[in-house]
Amino acid sequence: MADQQALDEVVEFTSGLIRMDTTNRGGGDCRERPAAEYAAERLVGAGLEPLLLERTPGRTNVVARVAGTDPSADALLVHGHLDVVPAEPADWSVHPFSGEIRDGIVWGRGAVDMKNMDAMILAVLRSWSRQGVRPRRDLVVAFTADEEASAEDGSGYLAEQHPELFEGCTEGIGESGAFTFHDGTGREIYPIAAGERGTGWLKLTAHGRAGHGSKVNTQNAVTRLAAAVTRIGEHVWPLRLTPTVRATLTQLAALYGMDADFTDVEQLLQKLGPAAGLVEDTVRNSANPTMLEAGYKLNVIPGEAVAFVDGRYLAGAEDEFRSTLDRLIGPDVTWEFEHRTEALQAPVDAPVFAKMRAAVEEFAPDGHVVPYCMTGGTDAKQFSRLGVTGYGFAPLKLPEDLDYQALFHGVDERVPVEALHFGVQVLDRFLRTA
The missing domain is CATH 3.30.70.360 (Alpha-Beta Plaits)
Structure with missing residues (x-):
């Protein structure tokens, strides 16, 4: 299990990364290098040898490999992007690049998209270094540039020019999954992304x-x-209806004690109530x-x-x-x-999905894990060109009054400290067993 220092560091790293303005306005107007150097320094502190790679000066990516105990096992890609969308300070309650920690909340652009996950990855790997932990399979860790635009300077560049760094990777995890979705009836649903439009x-x-x-x-x-x-x-x-969306509807219907009637999908969505929000934009x-x-x-x-x-x-x-x-x-x-x-789909009956489910349920025993399809896209699209099957798995346990989906690219983006602690524990559990 992740140690107390990891719980402290995930908060520190989230705040530290937010303070680095890596705004991506498109058209090449961004500079991720300060955040990349920040991440690389902490990977070195975990005993790793990160590479800093650029297609364009200042548009920096970081890649490192963690050796597993089973050299015959396929490798797992763990990735997060370093750039963020623009934020207008006048619209915010706090400065969007302050990284302010107030009343148990970390504020700023990137708090959920996705410097929090970057910080979780760093905190877990440093915890392993202190404890002498190694994963079962090799992990390839990638912090990328340019995800919020074309990915040409980020994952697209890495996939095209440095495919050898991802040798053996068959599956990967990235942003937007395993967060708490509150359905308004007291249930906590944890959707794990297994597809992207x-x-x-x-x-x-x-x-x-x-x-x-x-x-x-x-x-x-x-x-x-x-x-x-x-x-x-x-x-x-x-x-x-894609297979992923059918699986979502089937499992949600079972959760509410009904059959998934695909002859009238609109009626089924109505019966699901607020939980239909996980599906309605991907049908x-x-x-x-x-x-x-x-x-x-x-x-x-x-x-x-x-x-x-x-x-x-x-x-x-x-x-x-x-x-x-x-x-x-x-x-x-x-x-x-x-x-x-391309649109992506990933199998929901794969062993890796079961291990993600188990990791969430260990720390959220009353939670209900379901697969879902993302409305948009992530760096998983670029890495799929290397044969990597991508899932969205950036775990967060969120309070009911915090609208996770509205925080993506929204004003007053923020993440609770307790959510970061949950994420580190779940990520640590999953990566040890994956």
Whole structure:
């Protein structure tokens, strides 16, 4: 079991990493190196030999291998990203890069996404070093850059240019899983991610005839774009159930003493009440317009207008996603992928999932573990190119009044100290036995 120093260090490291502003604004505007050096120093303190790797100066990744006791066993990848999304200090109760610890809470950007998990990994490995503990299988630990954008400077670069560092890795764990989901009836549900929707970020471009704003113009690029964006935004995508989502619905239905009736999924979701929130965004594809660019003067009709759409698709549903967009966008607007990644699925009946379940249940005996599919994506997408099956497992025991999902990329991101302590204990238990 993780020692008391590990419980102290996970809080210290979470706060310390938050204080390093690793804001990723996209387009290469980020510098993760200070956080990478911080993590590397602590890995050295755990007796490891970390490598610092960069595709672009300042965009630093850290990779280290922990030797297991069974050289014949497959290796396990344990990864977390060092970058964070932007935060506007004026909107926050505390400065988002203060790492302030107040009333048993650690505040700041990255407290849940995902410098807390980075700190857990560091604390566990240092605890093992003090206790002389070795895992059964090799662990490859990776702290990555650029997850909050394209991953080109992070996991994508590592997978493409340094695949040898991940030799033997067949499974991996990363962010967003094994957190407490409160269903409003007193039950605590711990969803472990066993799938991710694919990412299809789109750029739409409409061309038309430029001209004076006072003239009739039947080839207005803005009008053409607006019509396409409206059709996308108003489209209702059909239900599509992946094996992971079916497993989620089946296990949730059993938890509430009912059968999972897949002939009427909407009715089933209603019966699940608040717990449907774990599933409802992953039963179909989605496409949400997010940005518009057009024009330079009020009385000038531009010859071009551009929009961006955040698209996500389920495993096996990318072809439907593409053909539907072709139809919705129409002939007057072209589209292309600004960024694209595969949808992922991981088996929920695998031994590694059972070990994650057991680790959570040891420290949350009244909790109910279920698999789920993430609405978005993680670095697991890039590592999947190396044959690594990815799961979301960053354990946290959270109070009912803390909305975990709302804290991702939200204002006043924070994590309780007790949640970090729980995470270290669960992660320690899992990694020892995995």
